[in-house]
Amino acid sequence: MPSYNIKVNGLTRTVESLDPSQPLLYVLRGFGLTATKFGCGLGQCGACTVLVDRKAVRSCLLPISGVKGKSVTTLEGLSTTGKPHPLQAAFIKEQVPQCGYCTSGMIMSAAALLTEKRKPTESEVRSALDGNLCRCGTHVRVVRAVLAASGQGA
Amino acid sequence: MNAPSQFPRFSRRAILKGGALIVGFSLGGLHIEAFGQRLPSAPRVLDPKEVDAFLAVNADGTVTIFSGKVDLGQGLRISFRQIVAEELGVAIDKINLIEGDTALTPNQGRTSGSNGIQRGGMQLRQAAATARNALFLLAAQKLNVKPDEINLENGAMSPRAGGKGLTFADLVGGKRFDLKLDPKTPLKDPAYYTIVGKSLPRPDVPAKCTGKHVYIHDFSVPGMLHARVIRPPAIGAKLESVDESSVKDIAGVKVVRIKDFLAVVANEEWTAVRAARALKAQWSAWEGLPAQDKLIEALRSDPSITDQVLVTKGAPVASPPQDAKTLKASFFWPMQSHASLGPSCAVAYVREDSAAIWTASQGTHGNQETFARFLGLLKERVRLIYFEGSGCYGMNGHEDAAADAAIISRAVKRPVRVQWSREDELGWDPKGPPQLIDIAGTVGADGSIVDWQTQMWIPQTTKGLPSIPLLGPNAAGLDNVVGLNTGLISQNGDPPYGAEHVQVVVHWLKNAPLRPAPLRSPGKPANCFAVESFFDEMAAVIGADPVEMRLRGLKDPRGVELIKRVAAMMKWQTRPSPGPNKTAAIARGRGISYVHYKHDETYVAMGMEVVMERSSGRLKVERVFCAHDCGQIINPDGVRAQVEGCILQTISRVLMEEVKFDRSRVSSVDWASYPILRFSDAPKIEIDLIDRPTMPPLGAGEAACAAVGAAIANAIYDASGARVRTVPFTPERVKAALGGQSS
Ligand code: FES
Numbered sequence: 007m008p009s010y011n012i013k014v015n016g017l018t019r020t021v022e023s024l025d026p027s028q029p030l031l032y033v034l035r036g037f038g039l040t041a042t043k044f045g046c047g048l049g050q051c052g053a054c055t056v057l058v059d060r061k062a063v064r065s066c067l068l069p070i071s072g073v074k075g076k077s078v079t080t081l082e083g084l085s086t087t088g089k090p091h092p093l094q095a096a097f098i099k100e101q102v103p104q105c106g107y108c109t110s111g112m113i114m115s116a117a118a119l120l121t122e123k124r125k126p127t128e129s130e131v132r133s134a135l136d137g138n139l140c141r142c143g144t145h146v147r148v149v150r151a152v153l154a155a156s157g158q159g160a
Numbered sequence: 161m162n163a164p165s166q167f168p169r170f171s172r173r174a175i176l177k178g179g180a181l182i183v184g185f186s187l188g189g190l191h192i193e194a195f196g197q198r199l200p201s202a203p204r205v206l207d208p209k210e211v212d213a214f215l216a217v218n219a220d221g222t223v224t225i226f227s228g229k230v231d232l233g234q235g236l237r238i239s240f241r242q243i244v245a246e247e248l249g250v251a252i253d254k255i256n257l258i259e260g261d262t263a264l265t266p267n268q269g270r271t272s273g274s275n276g277i278q279r280g281g282m283q284l285r286q287a288a289a290t291a292r293n294a295l296f297l298l299a300a301q302k303l304n305v306k307p308d309e310i311n312l313e314n315g316a317m318s319p320r321a322g323g324k325g326l327t328f329a330d331l332v333g334g335k336r337f338d339l340k341l342d343p344k345t346p347l348k349d350p351a352y353y354t355i356v357g358k359s360l361p362r363p364d365v366p367a368k369c370t371g372k373h374v375y376i377h378d379f380s381v382p383g384m385l386h387a388r389v390i391r392p393p394a395i396g397a398k399l400e401s402v403d404e405s406s407v408k409d410i411a412g413v414k415v416v417r418i419k420d421f422l423a424v425v426a427n428e429e430w431t432a433v434r435a436a437r438a439l440k441a442q443w444s445a446w447e448g449l450p451a452q453d454k455l456i457e458a459l460r461s462d463p464s465i466t467d468q469v470l471v472t473k474g475a476p477v478a479s480p481p482q483d484a485k486t487l488k489a490s491f492f493w494p495m496q497s498h499a500s501l502g503p504s505c506a507v508a509y510v511r512e513d514s515a516a517i518w519t520a521s522q523g524t525h526g527n528q529e530t531f532a533r534f535l536g537l538l539k540e541r542v543r544l545i546y547f548e549g550s551g552c553y554g555m556n557g558h559e560d561a562a563a564d565a566a567i568i569s570r571a572v573k574r575p576v577r578v579q580w581s582r583e584d585e586l587g588w589d590p591k592g593p594p595q596l597i598d599i600a601g602t603v604g605a606d607g608s609i610v611d612w613q614t615q616m617w618i619p620q621t622t623k624g625l626p627s628i629p630l631l632g633p634n635a636a637g638l639d640n641v642v643g644l645n646t647g648l649i650s651q652n653g654d655p656p657y658g659a660e661h662v663q664v665v666v667h668w669l670k671n672a673p674l675r676p677a678p679l680r681s682p683g684k685p686a687n688c689f690a691v692e693s694f695f696d697e698m699a700a701v702i703g704a705d706p707v708e709m710r711l712r713g714l715k716d717p718r719g720v721e722l723i724k725r726v727a728a729m730m731k732w733q734t735r736p737s738p739g740p741n742k743t744a745a746i747a748r749g750r751g752i753s754y755v756h757y758k759h760d761e762t763y764v765a766m767g768m769e770v771v772m773e774r775s776s777g778r779l780k781v782e783r784v785f786c787a788h789d790c791g792q793i794i795n796p797d798g799v800r801a802q803v804e805g806c807i808l809q810t811i812s813r814v815l816m817e818e819v820k821f822d823r824s825r826v827s828s829v830d831w832a833s834y835p836i837l838r839f840s841d842a843p844k845i846e847i848d849l850i851d852r853p854t855m856p857p858l859g860a861g862e863a864a865c866a867a868v869g870a871a872i873a874n875a876i877y878d879a880s881g882a883r884v885r886t887v888p889f890t891p892e893r894v895k896a897a898l899g900g901q902s903s
């Protein structure tokens with residue numbers, strides 16, 4: 007069976023898959039890393055967002071063969087300090103999630119934004135997250151939390 | 161202020177009448193062991209008339225709440241703890257909560273109708289009050305003092321005069337109360353509340369932000385297989401043949417076929433996905449849906465209609481004043497999806513004589529009967545266990561996915577997880593029903609309503625259904641529930657402003673085009689959209705200011721206060737609509753609406769500011785102002801989150817959402833064809849919560865939804881003079897309305 011080495015949350019893992027087109031999402035969830043969610047499998051909702059080499063990527067569309075040798079970060083591995091990452095802390099403080107099904111993808115998209123730009127404006131936050139859908143209506147709190155995490159609290 | 165003894169002064173007899181405090185165990189009942197769900201050593205009391213059904217004091221002094229109502233992200237996990245901690249007198253961190261498990265929790269009805277706190281929470285409060293009083297009596301006996309000479313703090317009871325005390329655990333730890341819920345037990349005086357009314361954080365939030373929260377989608381049991389169901393290409397199609405050789409190249413796939421029910425099962429989830437895509441099957445043709453562009457006519461002329469006069473008040477005015485104006489209009493709200501962000505998922509393990517079903521259903525208890533029926537098992541041998549799923553707002557595909565899993569598990573004799581696809585969810589979740597509403601009315605020059613007549617064409621609800629008909633049992637030819645459930649969709653069809661004559665008539669339709677189910681705030685967003693839009697049309701036709709005319713007719717002081725607050729928040733300028741710049745290329749407008757939910761629950765006033773581009777008809781809600789009175793507030797931040805959710809989700813429904821279908825099936829099956837609100841569409845929201853600590857708490861999960869549609873429509877009219885009466889307010893519809901066409 008073909009196998010692929012990928013780095014997930016700092017650990018090198020070997021994936022065996024008969025199907026090189028198997029999306030990263032299923033691989034991650036198969037590892038028990040279930041923070042990353044299936045929402046559409048179509049690249050339309052952002053629920054499956056992870057970081058690949060620090061960029062936000064829709065894991066539902068990314069074939070495992072394309073991740074070979076790359077470094078993947080999921081919500082479980084976002085913090086490397088043992089304490090919640092500043093974005094997670096801000097999401098908790100603002101009590102963002104309702105059902106929370108979208109939250110993982112939101113935080114990962116926001117993390118990529120903050121890597122690119124330390125202090126984004128509100129409209130930059132909105133456009134960076136525009137591909138992340140939330141059905142429960144947490145948008146106002148998400149924006150507040152991302153701004154707070156970048157040290158721009160209201 | 162020093163709180164008095166929490167033991168209310170009333171006779172000992174009155175307390176004991178509720179049932180003496182006897183501790184002990186009784187055996188009996190039947191339970192199904194389910195992986196990872198350890199049952200208490202003795203069977204649980206499930207009768208909601210008993211305190212033990214709701215509460216247990218454990219040997220270590222912690223307290224467990226057993227709740228038939230479930231938390232779907234709306235915050236019951238904290239507000240229920242607050243209610244019990246306050247009423248029972250224990251610290252909030254001593255409380256555990258078990259939700260929606262038919263083997264462990266009492267049947268409190270579905271978590272629906274925004275009644276989690278209002279009904280479920282109040283049962284808990286009564287149980288806690290009954291328990292507390294019994295504990296006072298027991299402590300008094302043991303400590304040899306009068307009950308009102310005892311202090312209670314954090315589950316510890318001690319004589320006021322000093323000396324050794326007893327804890328709840330000493331008194332009843334690990335034992336039963338054996339006590340009936342006493343509706344007459346006095347409740348704690350809200351003046352002494354220290355826990356209820358505080359914005360305590362929701363306990364599930366940290367885990368949801370760090371990836372540790374286990375959703376039904378993440379749940380697994382040993383030996384579990386992954387399955388996908390293959391739905392037909394047309395709703396009523398029959399399965400003619402299956403070509404199993406089409407999946408022979410995918411290792412480890414089993415095909416399950418039971419009549420028209422078709423599924424694939426595999427060890428790995430991705431294998432099941434691939435197999436579901438590859439499997440070739442032949443289905444019969446079916447074209448039984450109405451034409452979408454003729455839907456309104458079809459509803460109006462449906463031959464199955466039965467009429468019901470819902471409301472009549474006053475008598476028709478024989479000769480209205482000469483300067484009175486008469487108008488009429490027709491409003492339409494389309495079918496909409498729950499559009500849950502995560503497609504439905506469930507796990508089931510069905511054995512010869514029992515079944516365990518893990519589901520995100522908002523009605524585990526009600527579905528016990530439904531599942532027992534199609535599985536042919538005794539109801540007591542079917543255990544449904546709630547696990548949080550992706551947000552659901554009534555009844556999405558959760559129950560269907562659970563039935564799918566149960567049917568497949570029975571066939572393969574293994575635990576099975578079924579995950580729906582995006583296409584399954586938007587295509588097959590039960591839909592919010594279509595609502596056609598005509599209103600005719602006469603308004604006097606002074607703004608008084610002379611006559612008001614509402615007619616609705618809506619699908620009926622079958623009485624006494626334990627759940628809705630489920631897809632899997634239907635396809636597999638198993639015993640299924642028959643009927644429709646739409647929720648209470650006919651309420652709030654009459655104006656709250658007084659009228660000399662009002663009549664509301666419902667034309668009940670026997671069928672619905674697509675399988676319906678209650679969708680958040682069932683029916684009320686449409687009814688209030690129609691009523692509050694029409695009231696604005698009346699104001700416009702006599703040149704009255706919309707706020708002034710509402711205040712003129714409204715007598716309920718709680719409602720009056722809300723409208724005044726919203727007007728103040730948005731610096732409302734008193735003038736009739738439309739505004740002076742109605743021909744501007746980029747037009748701005750303001751609108752207001754008001755609802756007293758179901759006429760006896762939460763009060764909401766909503767103001768909106770919209771901006772629209774005349775040339776394209778594109779629309780954006782820029783700011784929202786909401787004043788909200790849901791009586792006693794248990795957790796203000798929790799209420800705020802719910803109101804934000806109501807507003808944003810309903811703006812999405814009003815501006816964008818309509819289920820599209822052809823003659824065979826739903827065609828809006830992804831986020832491109834069924835778009836919902838995005839960050840760039842989300843307005844700024846200001847919410848003013850009015851707390852009334854001495855009033856009963858009312859729901860906050862639905863009421864604000866009802867006020868959204870009209871506030872937007874009225875703002876569009878104010879901006880442009882165009883009246884939009886059909887949801888969703890797409891750019892095309894807005895443009896048509898601008899051109900003076902009825903829309
Ligand atoms: S699941 Fe990947 S974008 Fe929706």
Ligand code: FES
Nearest residue numbers: 105106140141142
């Ligand atoms: S919190 Fe439920 S989908 Fe965003």
